[in-house]
Amino acid sequence: MDWSDLLGDVAADVLRKGDGERERLVDAARAEALPGERPLAMTAARGKDDFLKGVLLLTSARLLYLKEGRPAVSVPLPGVVDAALSSTRLSGKVLKVTALTGAHRWEGLENAEEFTKHLHAAIASADRAQPLATDTAPAVLSAPAPTPDHAPAAELLDLLERLAALRTAGALDEAEFAAAKRKLLGT
Incomplete structure (x- = not known):
C-alpha cells in the first residue's frame, strides 16, 4: 500500500478535499x-477538541493523527496498552486509546x-516484535531484551509512575489503569 493511494482515497471520499489539499x-x-x-490503514476522525475532521x-x-494547522499526534504502537471502540449518539463512533x-x-x-480491527492486529504485532540484533557475534547467555514483559526494574518503575500520573490526572480511570498495569507486569 502506498502513502498517496491511501491518503488520496480518504482525502477525496471522506474529507471531501480537492487535489491541492490532497497533495x-x-x-x-x-x-x-x-x-x-x-x-496500514486510515480513517477520518475528530480529536476531542476539534470541530472538523482530520486523518x-x-x-x-504508530498511530498518527494529522490535522491541518496542528502538530501531528503520534502514539507508538508498542506503548499502547488498550484500544477500545464505543458508540455515542452525539459523537458517533469513539476510539479510546x-x-x-x-x-x-x-x-x-x-x-x-x-480500522479498529487493523489497529488491534498492529498492536499485537508490535507486542510480538523483537529488536534486531546489532552485531553478528555469537549469542551469549543473557537476559532477554527489554520488553514490557521483561523490562529492567528501573524502566518498569518509570513506566508504572507514568501510568499512576495518568490516573491521577484523570486521563485513565481505575479499570484502564489496572489493565495497563497488568500488561506491564505481565500478569
Whole structure:
C-alpha cells in the first residue's frame, strides 16, 4: 500500500478535499513518516477538541493523527496498552486509546470497526516484535531484551509512575489503569 493511494482515497471520499489539499495531506504524512514505516490503514476522525475532521493514520510503527494547522499526534504502537471502540449518539463512533504516552480519544470515525480491527492486529504485532540484533557475534547467555514483559526494574518503575500520573490526572480511570498495569507486569 502506498502513502498517496491511501491518503488520496480518504482525502477525496471522506474529507471531501480537492487535489491541492490532497497533495498537502500526502506531503504532511510523508514528512512525518519514519524510515521503513509503512501505512496500514486510515480513517477520518475528530480529536476531542476539534470541530472538523482530520486523518487518523495507522502505520507499521504508530498511530498518527494529522490535522491541518496542528502538530501531528503520534502514539507508538508498542506503548499502547488498550484500544477500545464505543458508540455515542452525539459523537458517533469513539476510539479510546490508552498508551504510555497518555490517553487519546477520537470521535466520529469513518469505517470504525474495520480500522479498529487493523489497529488491534498492529498492536499485537508490535507486542510480538523483537529488536534486531546489532552485531553478528555469537549469542551469549543473557537476559532477554527489554520488553514490557521483561523490562529492567528501573524502566518498569518509570513506566508504572507514568501510568499512576495518568490516573491521577484523570486521563485513565481505575479499570484502564489496572489493565495497563497488568500488561506491564505481565500478569
